[in-house]
Amino acid sequence: MNSIKHFKICAFALLLTLLSNTVHAQISNDISHEEALKVLLTEKKAEKLGVLENIAVIDAGANLKAFIRMDGSFIGSIDIAIKKAKTARYFNMASGDLGKISQPGGIVYNIELSNGGLITFPGGVPIKDENGTIIGAIGVSGGTIEEDHDIATVGTNAILQ
Amino acid sequence: MNSIKHFKICAFALLLTLLSNTVHAQISNDISHEEALKVLLTEKKAEKLGVLENIAVIDAGANLKAFIRMDGSFIGSIDIAIKKAKTARYFNMASGDLGKISQPGGIVYNIELSNGGLITFPGGVPIKDENGTIIGAIGVSGGTIEEDHDIATVGTNAILQ
Amino acid sequence: MNSIKHFKICAFALLLTLLSNTVHAQISNDISHEEALKVLLTEKKAEKLGVLENIAVIDAGANLKAFIRMDGSFIGSIDIAIKKAKTARYFNMASGDLGKISQPGGIVYNIELSNGGLITFPGGVPIKDENGTIIGAIGVSGGTIEEDHDIATVGTNAILQ
Amino acid sequence: MNSIKHFKICAFALLLTLLSNTVHAQISNDISHEEALKVLLTEKKAEKLGVLENIAVIDAGANLKAFIRMDGSFIGSIDIAIKKAKTARYFNMASGDLGKISQPGGIVYNIELSNGGLITFPGGVPIKDENGTIIGAIGVSGGTIEEDHDIATVGTNAILQ
Known part of the structure; x- marks a missing residue:
């Protein structure tokens, strides 16, 4: 027994x-392409808020996985959304957090000149799985930096639902 | 008078x-972003065929509108899918048609060196609305050139349904 | 019992x-950095053969992991070794195999113009783990294309021992 | 007379x-490739300190000689480590020393925009031989700027032992 x-x-x-x-x-x-599509659909949230966004999703290796540009949003935001996502993955932090220490006098002043050009204002956020492992990043551009960051955060949470 | x-x-x-x-x-x-998302969903067709594709959609101004990379597909196909789509819109023809006349001795030999790099093998196709007006283009990369072209054609028809 | x-x-x-x-x-x-260092030490093999090589190792995401340039080897081979490795990972095949189909009249003619420049002659080989999963790639440049390919192959096997 | x-x-x-x-x-x-490998092994010191670093070594001609990226370190630090090393050799001083005079109002304001992009915060240090002659440089990125600079200094001393 x-x-x-x-x-x-x-x-x-x-x-x-x-x-x-x-x-x-x-x-x-x-990140899988099914998850990336879920993140893209964050644009529905942006539509409700009346914000015109570009949304880029990259994978753990910082390579483009998915992208959508809302009708009427800035053409110049294509590159910015992608660069925000890459910045967030390159340094595993929100793009805006890097921007706080890249200002004149900051400890990584002008870091934006590396990696073919970084974007260090808010709108880029790492995407984590349910274990907290970083599996990619999202970059959002087109609204105010607060709107961009908020919608990016909604996007990162999309795959956990 | x-x-x-x-x-x-x-x-x-x-x-x-x-x-x-x-x-x-x-x-x-x-092309609208709703239409572009419809085109992206052509990847379901690729999934059924067991082909791993990168699918890019650009608008009438040749600027990126939507993109998806299927899990396990070539990383090198991100840039190729986008360049195929741009090539198709830049010259309003299938990328492979341009490739026929860009070979050594061809009338537009090495045209691939223009516009930051063109891709002139099959997989890029203009997208037309119901009136036949070109409203963008699709670029597909990851399978054989025949598979890429076929799935691109399915993509262009997706918005007409 | x-x-x-x-x-x-x-x-x-x-x-x-x-x-x-x-x-x-x-x-x-x-690929881990310990494995990448093992691959780099393939230069000992090159030394024995009297070939002056540049050896680049990239990870599964096609990002640089390790590099060594032997004394007296071509300075121009730094970029070629890195591009050979990226080419091998971008398309999961030996760089020379891609070169066979990128010639004039080939099915992917001028593919070298994509991805910021590919190198499609021999010397780039994907690195697989013991299960056959691709975990990175090696690029070797400085000798003849046969020597480069041979030493790259020795490098890919280094991590399995 | x-x-x-x-x-x-x-x-x-x-x-x-x-x-x-x-x-x-x-x-x-x-710098020889044997010496460059010795410098790379500074990563053992970083491992002991629990810091995840990218380490780049360039030669007297400012061309890449050796590189290693520790598992889990920032992908964005590949380019920064290389640029720190180049900055240190381009101007024969620690990268952070150049950064002190490149701030707004400084005598070489925005010098970072030259040479394809410099990195002027700490982590890049010239490598000297036993006679004090500069034979290359090391660039370290991934930790705090203090950690990066300290490990770079350990690296420069590695070839003297």
């Missing part, structure tokens, strides 16, 4: 381990 | 201007 | 699963 | 020429 109980615990432990394997296989460490 | 002639010329000029305005109104038609 | 035997089998299965987890944690789907 | 004066001038000119030759011979000294 004791050995049977032991066996059950053992089997349960095995099951847990296998499950943990399965979960890992599902989430991987890179 | 002279004044009548003057009037006729004036009326003709006015007509020309109005016509030119109408033509302009047609040309100014542009 | 039977249950004890059962328990042992169960424990063994658990151990195997845990080990497989550990192995996974070590290899992940991205 | 006049001829003696003439001789003295002539001898002095000869001496100057010889000296200038000697100086030139020293300057032409260049």
Whole structure:
């Protein structure tokens, strides 16, 4: 009887381990295109708010995964949305947080000149999976920097729902 | 009599201007982001065929409108999909058609070196509205050139349904 | 007694699963810097052969992971080694294989103009882990294209030993 | 007497020429790839400190000689580490020293815009041989600017041991 109980615990432990394997296989460490599409649909939120946005999603390797430009939004925001997303992944922080320390006198002044051009005002945010692992980033451009950052944050949460 | 002639010329000029305005109104038609999302969903077709694609949609002004990269598809195809779409809109023809005349000895040899780099093999196709007006272009990269072209054609038809 | 035997089998299965987890944690789907250093040391092989090489290693996201330039090797080979590695990862094939179909009349003629410049002659090879998953790529430049390709192949095998 | 004066001038000119030759011979000294690998291994020091760094080594001609990116370190630090090393060699001073005079109002304001982009915060340090001749530079990026500078300094000393 004791050995049977032991066996059950053992089997349960095995099951847990296998499950943990399965979960890992599902989430991987890179954003999927299904998840990226979910993030793009954040534009519905922007539509409701009446903000015209460009939304870029990049993967863990900082390569473009998905993009949408809302009708009537700035053409110049295509590149800015992509660069905000890359900036957020390059340094694993919100683009605006980097901007706080890249000002004249800041500890990384003019860091924007690296990596083919960074954008360090708000609107870029890393995307994390449910374990907190960074699997990509979103960049939003077209509204005010507050609107851009807010919609980027909505986007990062989209894949957790 | 002279004044009548003057009037006729004036009326003709006015007509020309109005016509030119109408033509302009047609040309100014542009793919909407809703339509661009429909085009992106062509990836469902690629999924069924088991082809891993990058799909780019640009507008009438040749600026990026929407993009999706399927999981596991070539990273190098991001830029190629976008360049195929631009090539198709820059010259209002399928990218592969331009490639036929850009070979050594061809009438537009090495045209690929213009515009920051063109891609002139198949996979880029102009997108037309129901009146046949070009409102953008699609670029597909990741499969064989035949698969890329076929899926691009499916994409161009997506907005007509 | 039977249950004890059962328990042992169960424990063994658990151990195997845990080990497989550990192995996974070590290899992940991205080349580690320890592995990249092993690949760099392929230059010892080049030294023996009397070939002066530049060796670049990139990760699964096509971002630079490690690099070494042998004394006296071509300065112009820095960029070529890096571009060969990126080309191999961008399209998951040896750079020379892409070059075979990018010639005039080939199905991807002038593909070299994409992605900021590709190098499609031999010397770039994807790096795979023991499961065959691509975890990065190596690019070698400085010798003949045969020497470059051979040393790149030695490099890809270095992490499996 | 006049001829003696003439001789003295002539001898002095000869001496100057010889000296200038000697100086030139020293300057032409260049970091070897063996030394560059020693510098790269500074990452062991970073590992002990728990800092995730990118380490770049360039030669006397400011061309990339060796590079390593530690697992988990910023992707955006690849370019910054290389640019810090180049900045240190371009002006033969620690990158942070240049940054002190490139701020708004500084004597070389916005010098970062030259040479394809400089990085003028700390982490780039010239590498000298035992005679004090500059033979290359190291650039470190990924930690705080203090950590980057400290590890760069450890790196420059590595070849002297």
